[in-house]
Structure formats: structure tokens, C-alpha cells
Amino acid sequence: MRIAALVVAIVVLAAVPKFAQPYYVTLVLPALAYSIALLGFNLLFGYTGLLSFGHALFVAIGAYGAAVASSKLGIKSFELVLLLSGLAAVVVAIPVALLSVRYVRIFFGILTLAFGMLFHSFLFKFYNITGGDTGIRVLRPTLLGEAYADLDKTTFLIGPFYYYCLALLVVLGIAMWRIVRSPFGMHLRAIRENPRKAEYLGVRVRFFRLVAFLISAFYCAIGGVILAVNTGQADPELAYWTHSGELVFMTVLGGFASFLGPIVGAFAFIFLKSELMGATQYWRFWLGAILVLIVVLFPRGLVGLGQDLWNKVRRK
Amino acid sequence: MTAFFDILLGGVFHAAVLFLVAAGLQLVFGVQKIVNLACGSFYALGAYFGITSVNWAVSAGVPPSLFLLVLLASGLLLGLIGPAIELLLRTVYDRDEAFQLLLTFALVLMFQDVLRYFWGATPQTLGNYAMEYGKLSVGDLQVPTYNILVILASILIAFGIGAFLQRTRYGRILRATAENREMSQALGVNVRWMYTTVFTLGTVLGTVGGAMVVPTAAASLDMPVELVVEAFAVVVIGGLGSMRGALIGALIVGLMRAAAISWWAEIEMLAIYLVVIAVLIVRPAGIFGKPIE
Amino acid sequence: MTALIETTGVSKSYGDFVALDDVTLSIAEGELVSIVGPNGAGKTTLVNVLTGLLKPTAGVVRFKGEDIAGIGPVRLAHRGMARAFQLVHIFPAMTVGETIAVAVISQTHKSFRLFAAAAKDEAVRERVREVAAIFGLDTKLERQSRLLSQGEKKLLDIASAFALSPEVILLDEPTSGVSSGDKHGIMRGVVDAAKRAGVKAIILVEHDMDLVAEYSSRIVALQGGRVLADRPPAEFFSDPEIIAAIVGKMVGKLAKGA
Numbered sequence: 001m002r003i004a005a006l007v008v009a010i011v012v013l014a015a016v017p018k019f020a021q022p023y024y025v026t027l028v029l030p031a032l033a034y035s036i037a038l039l040g041f042n043l044l045f046g047y048t049g050l051l052s053f054g055h056a057l058f059v060a061i062g063a064y065g066a067a068v069a070s071s072k073l074g075i076k077s078f079e080l081v082l083l084l085s086g087l088a089a090v091v092v093a094i095p096v097a098l099l100s101v102r103y104v105r106i107f108f109g110i111l112t113l114a115f116g117m118l119f120h121s122f123l124f125k126f127y128n129i130t131g132g133d134t135g136i137r138v139l140r141p142t143l144l145g146e147a148y149a150d151l152d153k154t155t156f157l158i159g160p161f162y163y164y165c166l167a168l169l170v171v172l173g174i175a176m177w178r179i180v181r182s183p184f185g186m187h188l189r190a191i192r193e194n195p196r197k198a199e200y201l202g203v204r205v206r207f208f209r210l211v212a213f214l215i216s217a218f219y220c221a222i223g224g225v226i227l228a229v230n231t232g233q234a235d236p237e238l239a240y241w242t243h244s245g246e247l248v249f250m251t252v253l254g255g256f257a258s259f260l261g262p263i264v265g266a267f268a269f270i271f272l273k274s275e276l277m278g279a280t281q282y283w284r285f286w287l288g289a290i291l292v293l294i295v296v297l298f299p300r301g302l303v304g305l306g307q308d309l310w311n312k313v314r315r316k
Numbered sequence: 317m318t319a320f321f322d323i324l325l326g327g328v329f330h331a332a333v334l335f336l337v338a339a340g341l342q343l344v345f346g347v348q349k350i351v352n353l354a355c356g357s358f359y360a361l362g363a364y365f366g367i368t369s370v371n372w373a374v375s376a377g378v379p380p381s382l383f384l385l386v387l388l389a390s391g392l393l394l395g396l397i398g399p400a401i402e403l404l405l406r407t408v409y410d411r412d413e414a415f416q417l418l419l420t421f422a423l424v425l426m427f428q429d430v431l432r433y434f435w436g437a438t439p440q441t442l443g444n445y446a447m448e449y450g451k452l453s454v455g456d457l458q459v460p461t462y463n464i465l466v467i468l469a470s471i472l473i474a475f476g477i478g479a480f481l482q483r484t485r486y487g488r489i490l491r492a493t494a495e496n497r498e499m500s501q502a503l504g505v506n507v508r509w510m511y512t513t514v515f516t517l518g519t520v521l522g523t524v525g526g527a528m529v530v531p532t533a534a535a536s537l538d539m540p541v542e543l544v545v546e547a548f549a550v551v552v553i554g555g556l557g558s559m560r561g562a563l564i565g566a567l568i569v570g571l572m573r574a575a576a577i578s579w580w581a582e583i584e585m586l587a588i589y590l591v592v593i594a595v596l597i598v599r600p601a602g603i604f605g606k607p608i609e
Numbered sequence: 610m611t612a613l614i615e616t617t618g619v620s621k622s623y624g625d626f627v628a629l630d631d632v633t634l635s636i637a638e639g640e641l642v643s644i645v646g647p648n649g650a651g652k653t654t655l656v657n658v659l660t661g662l663l664k665p666t667a668g669v670v671r672f673k674g675e676d677i678a679g680i681g682p683v684r685l686a687h688r689g690m691a692r693a694f695q696l697v698h699i700f701p702a703m704t705v706g707e708t709i710a711v712a713v714i715s716q717t718h719k720s721f722r723l724f725a726a727a728a729k730d731e732a733v734r735e736r737v738r739e740v741a742a743i744f745g746l747d748t749k750l751e752r753q754s755r756l757l758s759q760g761e762k763k764l765l766d767i768a769s770a771f772a773l774s775p776e777v778i779l780l781d782e783p784t785s786g787v788s789s790g791d792k793h794g795i796m797r798g799v800v801d802a803a804k805r806a807g808v809k810a811i812i813l814v815e816h817d818m819d820l821v822a823e824y825s826s827r828i829v830a831l832q833g834g835r836v837l838a839d840r841p842p843a844e845f846f847s848d849p850e851i852i853a854a855i856v857g858k859m860v861g862k863l864a865k866g867a
Contacts, residue, residue: 051414099597105413106351106556110548111596117545118589125586178724183714183733190711193700200698201769202686202715242541245353245421252418282433288425295419296407 033226038262040219046256049192054116060239062224067136067234078141089221097213123236135235255301331570332470336525338550338562340518346557353420356543357427362526363535391524398516439536555605619668646831691775706750712772743802
């Protein structure tokens with residue numbers, strides 16, 4: 001039954017560019033990007049129990065990777081850009097993770113926040129390399145070798161690029177699903193529940209946390225690449241700690257205890273933010289208020305809420 | 317020599333203000349085990365409200381020379397929001413740390429627009445009040461008296477907090493509750509009331525800190541999010557939960573920043589983050605913190 | 610008999626405080642050795658040294674001939690020793706089956722399978738069922754651990770230690786929190802299961818002298834960090850000095866004579 005619902009969702013998403021106004025389609029692209037990023041983020045948060053307040057760092061690496069690759073290195077292939085940016089994120093994640101997974105809870109959060117801001121500071125200050133607060137341009141890549149040169153920017157984005165990213169989400173989603181259901185994933189959950197007991201059962205806690213961290217960094221970078229191609233720009237604010245906070249917000253909004261929660265959260269957040277921004281200049285206030293509601297009343301997020309409602313309906 | 321002294325003074329002044337905010341953070345973390353991401357928002361609120369208060373006071377006939385008192389008073393007055401916010405935080409005391417962090421993050425978002433609503437997006441300043449008290453001459457050097465007054469005030473507050481925690485009965489109870497909440501409750505301490513008081517005190521320290529800084533810096537909407545990182549740097553270097561840590565950490569961060577701005581502006585915050593990361597690696601508990609895990 | 614696990618002259622001090630003083634004992638295959646003593650006698654410290662958690666300040670601790678001082682729980686588990694705790698440790702949000710599976714998977718070195726479905730591995734499921742059945746938990750495989758009764762949680766804790774197929778298992782007050790009627794039943798079940806599972810030796814930390822008398826092949830009594838006695842139960846309980854020193858101080862009935 002669940003698979004049927006998922007297929008329907010994918011079909012609906014595939015149909016969006018055909019039926020919806022371009023404005024809405026350009027919203028779905030960042031939602032797809034954040035969906036991928038959050039799938040990775042939640043591996044670390046929901047499944048392994050580590051809350052990072054610095055994962056925007058890897059989203060930014062993805063974006064800057066795309067920018068540097070296209071603008072400065074002349075790399076056109078989207079596949080290559082994805083691979084290089086993902087790899088860059090993993091390489092950066094190695095020392096960050098090695099240092100951070102020694103600690104848990106608040107110290108992990110503060111350490112990751114510090115790393116994120118370190119990168120932001122670097123992006124901002126070394127403007128000769130990084131373009132400072134204007135960032136670096138991201139040029140349109142080729143998809144599977146095809147340049148689509150005859151399409152203008154918007155048509156490209158809501159056309160071939162959109163379908164490519166949707167396919168990416170499906171593929172990466174399936175991969176993550178298998179990771180989560182694997183013995184590795186089971187060990188991650190054990191580590192989240194009771195790291196000490198996990199150790200006594202022979203689970204190498206730090207190493208597993210490290211691997212989860214690396215995978216999450218990769219996914220976040222892929223999301224960052226999509227975001228950057230969409231906006232055409234990589235800018236340092238992507239690495240600011242409040243952006244990391246938004247990643248957590250989205251995940252909890254959707255529901256961190258469920259596999260699809262983060263995806264639901266990404267879509268909900270993007271649309272919510274867009275509607276609020278259109279309605280008032282004080283949209284941050286209302287977003288904050290919604291977060292308060294979630295934390296206090298609906299900690300299991302929209303998915304949790306949906307499950308509760310479904311159970312109530314079933315009982316009747 | 318003058319340059320060196322300017323850096324020293326600038327650094328210590330910045331440290332004095334940072335200490336106030338960090339002390340607030342430490343108190344709240346020490347007793348309630350919550351890290352308040354909104355500490356920067358309180359600071360900014362104190363700054364904006366301080367400007368408004370002084371402008372209002374002066375136009376109402378209060379002599380400009382009393383502006384420091386007006387700033388202090390306005391900071392204290394803002395403490396009234398403390399209990400209300402603490403009530404909100406109460407809903408997550410027993411929950412996972414993630415939710416506590418998220419709730420304070422939500423406050424950051426909300427405060428951002430509250431500030432924008434009341435004071436707009438352009439940075440605000442307090443004009444020339446900093447010079448109201450003139451300058452002191454120390455040998456060849458000229459030092460704005462205001463800065464000295466703030467540093468002195470901060471030192472006084474530091475001693476006050478120290479004395480309160482170490483010498484008074486309430487302070488001892490507070491420290492005991494920080495160590496062991498259940499025990500404290502079992503011994504009849506009204507922990508709820510204590511939490512409200514501590515949080516309010518933490519809030520006031522933040523708002524007063526912000527109020528103190530406005531004669532020398534503009535109040536802007538960037539303040540809340542920028543200060544959090546510096547405040548975190550202070551408590552990590554000094555040690556989470558330690559007052560002495562807040563003092564030493566603030567001095568280190570304040571002086572580092574002043575030095576960096578003068579010598580190599582690019583590395584300003586970068587240097588501080590590197591020190592934070594280095595401390596977390598070498599001695600994660602900070603200089604005065606308790607060892608963890 | 611070559612010792613399976615042994616300590617030679619082990620001492621542990623914390624500054625001026627001496628927790629263990631020159632403790633020498635060895636446990637061989639086929640033995641069930643109980644460690645007894647009043648609170649503060651050093652049982653916990655000794656157990657932590659035996660399980661590689663603490664490095665002794667002096668002396669050597671060996672498992673299967675190799676020095677295990679301070680190797681930590683992970684390496685200990687992989688070398689073949691498991692430990693079940695006095696305070697129940699569970700994975701609250703994981704089911705009984707999943708909890709046991711964690712141990713089985715780690716022990717069979719399948720932990721790094723990133724893409725295989727854990728739930729579909731028949732070998733693992735079979736073993737999980739096997740271990741759960743020993744402890745009467747096979748009907749509750751799908752239940753979340755946090756929903757179990759206190760006694761069931763205890764059993765799950767022990768069961769997951771068993772699932773590591775250890776050669777030596779250390780049980781820290783395994784029947785505490787279990788009603789006295791069930792204590793013997795559980796103890797017998799555990800000892801039988803251990804034999805069937807190929808566990809070669811059991812170390813038991815217990816306050817209940819009935820159980821100690823019934824199941825131990827040897828009893829080691831600690832007092833003030835020193836070994837007061839190291840005898841089989843018959844000798845142990847017929848020595849009036851020992852009884853006066855140790856048994857009198859402990860909660861629990863005096864064991865009847867041999």
C-alpha cells in the first residue's frame with residue numbers, strides 16, 4: 001500500500017511541470033534539492049542520534065563545488081560536477097567527522113556549528129578565491145552530455161533539469177532506504193538508542209558514526225549542487241549557521257522518526273516559506289511560531305501527525 | 317605603543333560586554349542544562365531598546381550625563397520578558413536536547429522579526445553619547461571614559477555574581493541544583509521558581525550587555541545571529557557552565573578579535589573558530605569546565 | 610587446567626584510595642565462579658578490570674592468554690567475552706528481535722553490509738529466534754523493548770549478551786529485579802543455555818547466597834579490595850570465619866550446609 005502511494009507521489013511530481021505554473025515548478029526544484037540533502041542529514045540525526053548544527057557546510061560545498069567546476073574549471077558535465085562536489089564534501093567531512101564524533105549531544109552540535117561558521121568565514125573573507133559575499137556564478141551544466149542549448153534558462157530548469165533531479169531523488173532515496181534497512185543501519189539505531197550497550201555488543205560506535213557522517217555530507221552536497229544550478233549562484237550565506245538551523249527545522253517539521261519525514265518536511269517548508277514571504281515581510285516570525293508549535297505540540301512532525309490521524313480514522 | 321594600548325582597551329571592552337552575555341548563557345546552562353541560542357537576540361533587544369530609552373529619556377528632560385544609568389535601567393526592565401520565555405522553555409526541559417535547541421532557534425527567528433517590526437531594518441546608533449563622559453588621560457594615552465566605566469561595571473557584576481554564587485545561601489542552593497536537580501527537589505527546593513529566576517537573570521545579563529554596547533557600536537539585525545557564535549566561542553573556551561570560564565573565555569575572545577581586526581582583518585572570526593575547534597579537540601571541557609562523557 | 614581468564618596481582622588505586630589490592634584469581638573452562646562481597650568491597654572494580662574496562666594500576670589481566678587491560682567493550686566482545694549489567698540496558702525503540710539481531714550481526718561481522726536488508730537475512734533470523742527461545746522471548750520478537758516488563762528487559766539484556774556466542778559471559782546480578790519465585794528458574798535456564806551455546810565459563814556477581822551456593826563451582830569473596838576466600842561452595846559455607854566475615858554482612862538468607 002505504501003509503495004502504491006509512493007508511486008503516485010512520484011507520478012504527481014513528474015506531472016508538475018506539465019500542469020503547474022512555472023513559478024510553482026521553480027519551487028519544487030529546491031524542494032527536491034533539500035529532500036536529497038535531508039535524507040542524508042537525517043541518517044545522522046534521526047537514525048544515529050547526532051544533531052549537527054553545521055551541515056549547511058556540506059550544502060555549501062556542493063554549491064561552491066558546482067560553481068568552481070563550471071566557472072573556473074570549465075567542467076560541463078552535470079554527472080562529473082555531482083561526483084566531484086560529493087567527493088569534495090566527503091573529503092572535508094573526514095577531518096570534521098573524526099573530530100566531532102568523539103563528542104555527543106550539545107558538544108557535537110557546537111563543534112559542528114563552529115566548523116560550519118569557519119567555512120562561512122573562509123568564504124566571506126577570502127574574496128579573491130571565493131568571490132566574497134557575491135559568491136561565484138554557476139554555469140548551466142550538460143545533462144548526460146546533452147546541452148539543451150536551444151532552451152532558455154527557465155525552460156531548461158523546469159524541463160530536463162527537473163526530471164533529472166527527480167530521478168536523482170528517486171535513485172538516492174532508494175539507496176538511502178537500503179542503507180537504513182541494512183545491518184549497518186540497524187547498528188546506527190542501536191548506537192542512537194544506547195551507545196554504551198552497543199559497544200558491549202561489539203559495535204564500533206565511533207567508526208559507524210563517522211561513516212554515517214560521511215554519507216550525510218555526500219547527500220547534502222548533492223542537494224547543494226542542485227540548489228546552485230537552480231539559482232545560478234553559490235553564495236556564502238549557504239554556510240551560515242542559521243541555514244543549518246533550517247535544515248534541522250525542515251527535518252523535524254516533516255518528522256525525523258520516519259524515512260519520508262525529511263522529504264515531506266523539505267516540501268512543506270519550501271512552500272510554507274514561499275507563501276509566508278508573499279503574505280508578509282515578517283515571515284520569519286511566523287516560521288518561528290510554527291517551529292514552536294511543532295516542538296511543543298507535534299514533535300513527530302507532519303508524518304507523525306498524519307500517522308496519528310490515520311490511526312484514529314482506522315479505529316472508527 | 318598607542319596602537320597596542322588601543323587594541324588592549326578595545327579587546328577588554330569587547331570582553332566586558334561578551335562576559336555579560338556569556339555569564340547569562342553559563343547560568344542558564346549550569347542550572348537548566350539548556351543552551352540558549354536566543355542569547356544574541358536578547359543582546360540585540362537590549363541594544364535597540366537602550367537606544368530608544370536614552371532618546372526618549374533625553375527628550376523627556378533627563379540630563380544626557382545620566383545616559384549610562386538609563387541604559388542600565390532599560391536593560392534591567394527588559395528582564396521582564398524572562399519569565400514569559402522561561403514558561404515556554406518549560407515545555408521542553410525533560411525532552412531531548414535537540415528539541416531544546418530547536419525551540420531556542422525558533423525564538424531566534426521570531427525575535428528577528430520582532431526587532432524588525434519595532435525598529436526597522438536600518439542599523440541604529442546612539443550618536444555621540446560615548447563622548448559624554450569625555451576622555452581620561454593616562455600618560456600619553458587618551459581613553460574614552462565610557463569604555464572604562466563599562467569595564468568597571470562588568471567587573472563589578474562579575475564579582476557580584478561570584479559572591480552571590482559562593483557566599484549567599486541562595487547561591488549555594490543554586491549551585492547544588494545545578495549539580496543534582498532531583499536531590500535539590502527532594503530537599504524541598506522550589507526548583508520551578510529557581511528556574512524562572514535563573515533564566516530571568518540570564519536574560520537580564522544579555523539585555524544589559526547589549527545596552528552597554530550601543531554607544532560604541534550600531535544596533536543591527538545581524539547582531540542576534542552574529543553574537544551567538546562569539547558567545548559560544550567564549551563558553552567553549554572557558555568551559556560550559558563555569559562563571560570563571562565565561563570571564564577568561566571572554567577576555568581571550570575579546571582580545572583575539574581586537575588583535576585580529578588590527579593586524580589581519582580577514583582572519584578575524586576565523587581565528588576565533590580555529591581556537592574553538594582547537595580547544596574542543598585538546599580539552600573539550602574548556603579551561604574551567606567539568607570533563608565530559 | 611589452563612586459565613581462560615585470570616588476574617595476577619591486580620591492584621587498582623584512585624589516588625590514596627585502594628579499590629583492589631593484589632587480587633589473583635583464575636577461571637578455567639567449565640567453571641561458574643561467583644564473586645561476592647559487601648558493597649564497596651571492590652566487586653565492581655574487579656569486574657571492570659576483568660572485562661577490560663579499567664586498566665589496573667599494577668598486575669596483569671589476561672583472557673585466553675592475552676593481556677586485555679583496558680581494551681574496551683568493543684574489542685572485548687569480539688574476543689569472546691560478553692557482559693550483562695545489573696542496571697538494565699536496552700535499546701528502547703528497537704524490538705526484541707532487533708536487539709538480539711544487533712549482537713548476532715556484529716558477531717558474524719556483517720555490520721558493514723550497507724545495502725543488504727537486515728530483516729531478510731535468514732541465518733540471522735534463525736539465530737535470533739534460537740537465542741530468544743532460550744529466554745522465553747521468542748513470542749515477543751516484535752515487541753518494542755521499552756514496552757517490556759522489568760524482568761523481561763533483564764532477560765533481553767542477558768539474551769543479547771548470549772547472542773554474541775561468547776566464550777565467557779559475565780553476569781552482574783542477573784536476577785535482581787526478578788521475583789524470588791523466578792530466580793532459580795532463570796538461573797537454571799541461563800546455566801543450561803550457556804552449556805548448550807558453548808559458553809565455556811560464567812562469572813557471576815551476586816548478592817543472593819542461595820543462588821551462589823546452588824550454582825557456583827567456586828566462590829570468590831572480596832573484602833576491602835582483597836580476596837578473602839576462593840573456595841568451592843562446600844568449603845566456603847562450612848568455614849565459620851568466612852561466614853562471619855562475609856555472609857553475615859550481606860542481605861539474604863544463610864546457605865544451608867553442604
